[in-house]
Amino acid sequence: MATQLPKCLLLGEIEHAHDEWNSLAEFAELVKPASKNREDFIEECRSGALEGVIVAYRTFDSFTITGRIDAELVAVLPKSLKFICHNGAGYDQLDIQPLTDRKIRVSNVPTAVDDATADVNMFLIIGALRNFNIGISALRNLEWRGKATLGHDPQNKVLGILGMGGIGKTLKRRCEAFDMIVQYHNRRQLPPEEEDGAKYVSFDELLATSDVISLNLPLNAHTRHIISTAEFEKMKDGVVIVNTARGAVMDEAALVEALNSGKVRSVGLDVFEEEPTVHPGLLDNPNVLLIPHMGTFTVETQTKMEVWNIENAKMALTEGHLKSPVPEQADITDWD
Numbered sequence: 001m002a003t004q005l006p007k008c009l010l011l012g013e014i015e016h017a018h019d020e021w022n023s024l025a026e027f028a029e030l031v032k033p034a035s036k037n038r039e040d041f042i043e044e045c046r047s048g049a050l051e052g053v054i055v056a057y058r059t060f061d062s063f064t065i066t067g068r069i070d071a072e073l074v075a076v077l078p079k080s081l082k083f084i085c086h087n088g089a090g091y092d093q094l095d096i097q098p099l100t101d102r103k104i105r106v107s108n109v110p111t112a113v114d115d116a117t118a119d120v121n122m123f124l125i126i127g128a129l130r131n132f133n134i135g136i137s138a139l140r141n142l143e144w145r146g147k148a149t150l151g152h153d154p155q156n157k158v159l160g161i162l163g164m165g166g167i168g169k170t171l172k173r174r175c176e177a178f179d180m181i182v183q184y185h186n187r188r189q190l191p192p193e194e195e196d197g198a199k200y201v202s203f204d205e206l207l208a209t210s211d212v213i214s215l216n217l218p219l220n221a222h223t224r225h226i227i228s229t230a231e232f233e234k235m236k237d238g239v240v241i242v243n244t245a246r247g248a249v250m251d252e253a254a255l256v257e258a259l260n261s262g263k264v265r266s267v268g269l270d271v272f273e274e275e276p277t278v279h280p281g282l283l284d285n286p287n288v289l290l291i292p293h294m295g296t297f298t299v300e301t302q303t304k305m306e307v308w309n310i311e312n313a314k315m316a317l318t319e320g321h322l323k324s325p326v327p328e329q330a331d332i333t334d335w336d
C-alpha cells in the first residue's frame, strides 16, 4: 500500500519560484485553504479539513486570509502542524510565544531582503535630505519647483542606525559610499569585525548626536513606539528620520507633531503603523517622502525570498528542521 504523503499548506501565493514550489510535491501533498478570511479559516481548521498539514508556507499578504497568527488562531491550527515558514524578514504578524508553547517552529527570511531594502533606505535618506517630495509634487502640479527650499548633502552627516542587523549593515556600506559618518545602536554591541568601523553608541547618544536616524530594527513588544515624544525631544533640531522597518516602531501621531513643530525637518517612510492606511498628518505634510511598503518589491528579491522560504519548507519536510529559525526559537533543541 502506498504511504500517504504529509501535507504542505500554502497560505498566500507563489508568484515567481513556481518550479521550486512544485518540486516540493515529491515530499508532500501541496494544499491550499478553501477560506478567504479569518472567520472561515478558523472554521476550516476546526472542521479538521487541514489535518495532516505538517508545514505551512505563508506570505505577508496571507494576513488577509488568517489575520494575526495569535493565541486564538494557534489554538485551532491543525494538530499535525509542526512548522510555519514565513516569507519575510519581519515576522511581527506572528506571536512566537503561543507557537513555541504549541511546539510549532517558525522561520523567517533574513539576508535575501538586505540589498533591496537598503537601496530603498538610501533613496529615502537622499530624498528626505534633498526635499525631493516638494519638488516632485510641485512639478506634477505644473508649479515647477514650487516651494522647494535648498536641501542638504549627505557628505559628513552623522547617520545613526538603530538596529544594525543585515539591512543596517548593508545600509552602512551604502552610506559610507556617500561619505556619511556611521554610528549605531543595538541592544548588544557587535564584535569588531561586524561593526566594521561603525561607532557603537547608547540609544540616547544616537538620538542626540545623529543628523539622520535610520530605523532598522524588528517590531516586537520591546520596540513598539520605541521612538515617541520623549525620544523626539532628545534629537537634534531639524533631524531627518527614515523608516524601512515597521511603522509601529515609531509613534506616528507623535511624529506628525514633531514634523509640525519643525523638530523633525523631514522623513522618508516605506512603512506605516496601520498599513494600508496612512496618517493624514503624514499625507498632508510636504516634508514627508512616502513609499507604500516597497522595500523588497523587486523581481530579483521577491524571487530570492520565495526560493529561500521554499528551502525552509523543504528542509522541514525532509530533515525535520528549519534553515533560518526565528531568533526566539534558535536555541531551542527539545521540540518533542
Ligand SMILES: O=CC(=O)O
Binding pocket: 087, 088, 089, 090, 091, 113, 295, 296
Ligand atoms: O517588509 C518586508 C519583510 O519583512 O521582509
